[in-house]
Amino acid sequence: MAGKDRDVLPDAVKPIHYAISLYDLELGGSFSYKGTVKIDTAIQKKTAEIVLNSLELKLHDAEVFTEHTKTQHAIRASNISYDETSQRVRLEFPTELPTSSKAILVINFSGTMNNKMAGFYRSKYKPAAPHVASVPRDAEHHYMFSTQFESCDARRAFPCFDEPNLKATFDFDIEIPADQTALSNMPEKETVKSSKDSLKIVSFERTPVMSTYLLAWAFGDFEYVEDFTKRKYNGVNLPVRVYTTKGLKEQGKFALQNAHQIVDYFSDVFGIDYPLPKVDLLAVHEFSHGAMENWGLITYRTTAVLFDEAKSDAKYKNRVAYVVAHELAHQWFGNLVTMDWWSELWLNEGFATWVGWLAIDHLYPEWNVWAQFVTESVQSAFQLDSLRGSHPIEVPVKDALEIDQVFDAISYLKGSSVIRMLSAYLGVKTFLQGVSNYLKSHAYGNATTDDLWTAVSQTSKQDVNGFMHNWIKKIGFPVVTVAEEPGQITIRQSRFLSTGDVKETEDETTWWIPLGLKTASKPTGSAAGAFSSKEETLRDLDESFYKLNVNQTGFFRTNYPPQRLAKLGNARENLSAEDKIGLIGDAAALAIAGDGTTAGLLAFVEGFKGEKNYLVWAQVISALANVRSIFSDNEQVSKGLKNFTLQLISPATEAICWEFTPNEDFLTGQLRALLISSAGGAGHQSVISEARRRFQLYSSGKDQAAVHPNLRLAVFRTIVTEGGAAEYEAVKEQYLKTTAIDGKEIALQAMGRVDTAELANNYLDFLFSDKVAVQDLHSGAASLGANSKARIHLWQYIKTQWDAIHPKLAANSVVIDRFLKMGLSKFASHEVGQDIAKFFEGKDNRGYDRTLGVISDTVRANANYKERDEKLVLEWLQAHGYA
Structure with a gap:
């Protein structure tokens, strides 16, 4: 059935409850499984067919049981046909199904635990501790199994009515090896021995009414750390656990410390108790997103939930705390009350982003998170929204293939920025009271943006809909x-x-x-x-x-x-x-658009030599890095800008030195890492020499303390930037042997600082080898894309190797979207922009067509800026002794 702005399932049949059983799991080879789903439905109109969602599944048979005059009738489907384009399956019946408030649709099916990070999938990992006998493995890796259903991938795991407003309750059970651990949204109900040797069947309590995309399950060789909420819920302190594969649970303690406090905090500020009997956080080894808010079983990329006090870079502490808060916010905003359709995705993501930072500000006021929000979130949102290829916060989404592309800086970051703007104007307390009323009014149901504004208007006594209409509905x-x-x-x-x-x-x-x-x-x-x-x-x-x-x-x-x-x-x-961050960001953006000048920007930031604040420095260095990137093809300008950067940051870099002191605050440590990395990249000779000396001690094994965990990226980047093949290979060796949870990500980012075609191609071959997880491909693209000496080699590689790399990228739409956007948006050449457009012309670009528009707009803006300001920049640099 086609609505005006959405292509949705026919409304003849509505789901009420699912009972899902999975069995005969092949934990190796084909990784196939079998399943039975029993769906309690209401047949609202007489129909001879039922249409529901299915993708990459085989439906073996389907039967509907209806009650008529107290007698149960069974009608078996006479034909099952698939429409792969719309990801639907049509069940045709020999006779018309009567209307019924109690009809049960039973489907037997089979599927695959794929390696696409979507649906019901498998993740590879190298074990960190002794393991149970039955853990699935190959020669080098073990496997864990989990789900990722948002936005439209529940249909990859079982046939279902996979739309957010078709809510239902769920029972789930799964047959797994007796020594493995299974998890789902709700607590375990019972475990019974299977009739098959060394297997068990684990079943779970019934879920609340919820959308299919929030259902989740996982199993593997898991262990956990546990704490309890301080508040009582229905008379008990709720258990909060962080699950990991064996050997990693201690690295879950920091997330745990935050999680139980945040559950209590949100229960207070929303005026609604956390609605489920448990909170589980699970570290997943291969993950396309940062995390996923499945109700009661939240899944995370390992770097977004694990933190090793001895080995991790402290910046990941900030990331873990925030991502934990963001996903917990969804337990109310998104899970308890869900957007009516994907066009209002921002209702989930924009709000969870803002209130996630609100929680971190509550827990860590010394982190100055709102300055971080301005330098990261607001500026990123501005960047995308200043393009013609942007979209309104509330964007029409017709079908499943369009949805993943709106999980972007507009839905998350512009959405959260305008909420911050509104809450600052109304007062945070008043705004949150309106949110609480909204959640209470629509609990266990679906709602629209207008529903939220109505609730906030009633609380604030102001015309919030009038204030916000254009912010939400209009582009820019x-x-x-x-x-x-x-x-x-x-x-x-x-x-x-x-x-x-x-x-x-x-x-x-x-x-x-x-x-x-x-x-x-x-x-x-x-x-x-x-x-x-x-x-x-x-x-x-x-x-x-x-x-x-x-x-x-x-x-x-x-x-x-x-x-x-x-x-x-x-x-x-x-x-x-x-x-300060806002002024610097504005000056830089106005220079790009031609409403200001680069000379004006440089003159303004020149005054920040004595700045002490890490987040202000982050904005200064980000703005300068972009200017250096734009003008990198002009050797005179490039050298002048490098000299400008060096003279600007040297006093602060030399003042902060290399050593971390006991009990040093978080922001000082981050400032040290930023300044050393930037100084190394700007050619500061003593920083480069010291980085080389420390790396030699560190990589040779003579002194592991020579490179502090917070300085690995700065040191690795510096030696690759200033070195050659030997240094690049040495950092690659770090990638291969690291056991730090963030180690591979850091090494990948540093390796992208290479400056020759040969090393760039070597890096890209390595990136697409089996040594690098698909989830990390975008890190490589971002590093090469930001490297003015290597980005053209990345583009040449994409063109020449497209047929080979496309299947790996396109297996998950999030991966290909990020890879292209991060890799190709830094060019400042009309010629390259036209070449990119020509290359993709005529290809099937569904799933990333919007991204190609963003790349095109960005490259054109960069190229216009370069042509307009190049001469003026050189004149200013020469006049001020930098060139």
């Missing part, structure tokens, strides 16, 4: 341009495009903009001011100091007159870290 965001006159300023909003060529027809949206005006007399900003017109004049303004968008809570860029930007640069003591 505004730049607010400031014109100064004595005692007043005029502000004008217009759409911002990084290509700088906004057409009149593209500038018709007027956004509601909370101004956040900060002045000398109101240093925390004015909460009341907002404007919803194209232009407005603010009178009686204290001109000695003012800044719009206090703490960068508004999702807009600000274009000040050059002299005002200079004044703000000289008044840095009046600016928060968020303010």
Whole structure:
């Protein structure tokens, strides 16, 4: 059945409850399994067919049991036909099925535990501890088995009505080796011995009403660490566990320490107790996403849930804490109340992102997470949303093939940014009260964006729907341009495009903009001011100091007159870290679009030499890295920018030194790693020499403490950047032998700093070998793509090896989407942009067609910027003694 904006299943039959049994699992060879699913349904209209979702499954038979005058009738399907394009199966019956509130559809089927990180799949890993006898293995690896059903892959595991608003309850049981551990959404109900030797059947308690994409199960050679919530739920403290394969459970302790506190925190702020009887977190060795919020059994990429206090880079502590919070937020927002359709995915992801950071700010106020949010999340959202190929937050999604592409910076990061903007304007407490009312009104059901705004409007007594309509429904965001006159300023909003060529027809949206005006007399900003017109004049303004968008809570860029930007640069003591990050980000973006200049950006950041804040430095270095990338083909400009960067960061780098002190705070450690890595990349000779000395001691085994875990990436990158084949091979050896949970990711990122075609091709061959997990391919693409000397070799490799690498990339749409976007978006050449477009023209690009549009827009913006500013940049660098 086709709706206006969505292609959905016919509505004749509605699922109410599933009972799923899996058995005859082949744990090697074919990795096949058999299953029976019994679906309690309501037949709402007479029909001679039932259509449901199925992908890569074989349905052996199907039968419907109905009650008529207290007699049960069985009608067997006379024909089963598949439509692979729409991922559906049609069950045809010899006679019409009568309407019935209690019909049971029974299907026997078989499937495969695939290696695509989608559906019911297997993950390879090298065991970290002695294992049980029956663990599935090959010569080198062991296997664990788990599920990933979001967005539309439950249909790969069992035939089902796989749409988010077709909620049901679920019973699940599985037959596995007697010495393995099985997990699912709910606690274990019972385990019985199978009639087959050394097997058992594990069954689980019935789930609440929920969407198919939230069902999950897993089994393997697992162990766990456990703690309990401090709050009581139905009279008991809930068990919270982190499960890993054997030998890794101790690395789950940091996630565990966060998880039980966050469950209690969200239960308080939402005013609704966590709804299930247990919370399990599972580390999965091969995982396409960062994590998945399956209700009661949350699955994670290992680097997003495991942390080794002795071996891990501290930046992963930040990642683990945040990802744990994000997924736990979904237990309410997404699981208890689910979006009606995938077009409103942002309701799940935007909110979980914002409230995830809210929880981390609550637990770790010293981490200054909102400055981190501005430098990472807000700037990333701006970057994508400044392209023509962006999309509204709420984007029409017709069918399953389109869905994965909206799991992007718009749904997550722009979504969370506009929620932060709204909550800052209304007050966080008022906003969360509205959220609580929304969750209570729609518990165990589905809801829309309008439902959320209605609840928040009622609580705040403000027209939230009016405020937010254009932010959610329209593409893009505004730049607010400031014109100064004595005692007043005029502000004008217009759409911002990084290509700088906004057409009149593209500038018709007027956004509601909370101004956040900060002045000398109101240093925390004015909460009341907002404007919803194209232009407005603010009178009686204290001109000695003012800044719009206090703490960068508004999702807009600000274009000040050059002299005002200079004044703000000289008044840095009046600016928060968020303010500084926002100003740097705006100056860099305005230079790309042509509304500002690179000279203006360089002059502005030159004043940050004495900066102490890690997150501000991260924004400065990110902006400079992009400028250096854009102009990398011009040797004179490139050398001048390298010299500029070196002179800017050397004082701070030399002041912070190499040694970590006991009880040093998290942000200082991160600043040290950032500055050393950047200084090494900018040619700081003493940093390069010290990195080489330490790496020699570390890699030879003479002194493992020579390279602190937080400095592995900085040191590895520096020696590969400044070295040749020997250094590259030495880091590859680190990749092959590391036992650190983050070790492979760090080595891969460093290896991409190679500077010759030969080494780039060697790296790419290695990347696509069986030594690198498919989940990590995007790390290699990102590293080469950011490397101005290697990105062209990446593109040549993609072109010449496409037929060989495409099957591996395309097995999972998330993988190919990330690989292409991260690998190809840094070019600044119209010629290369046209070559990319020509190469993909005529190919089946379903699943990443939107990404190709983003790449095209980004490369064009970069190329326009390079052509426009190249000469001016060189002149500025020469005039200031850098070139």
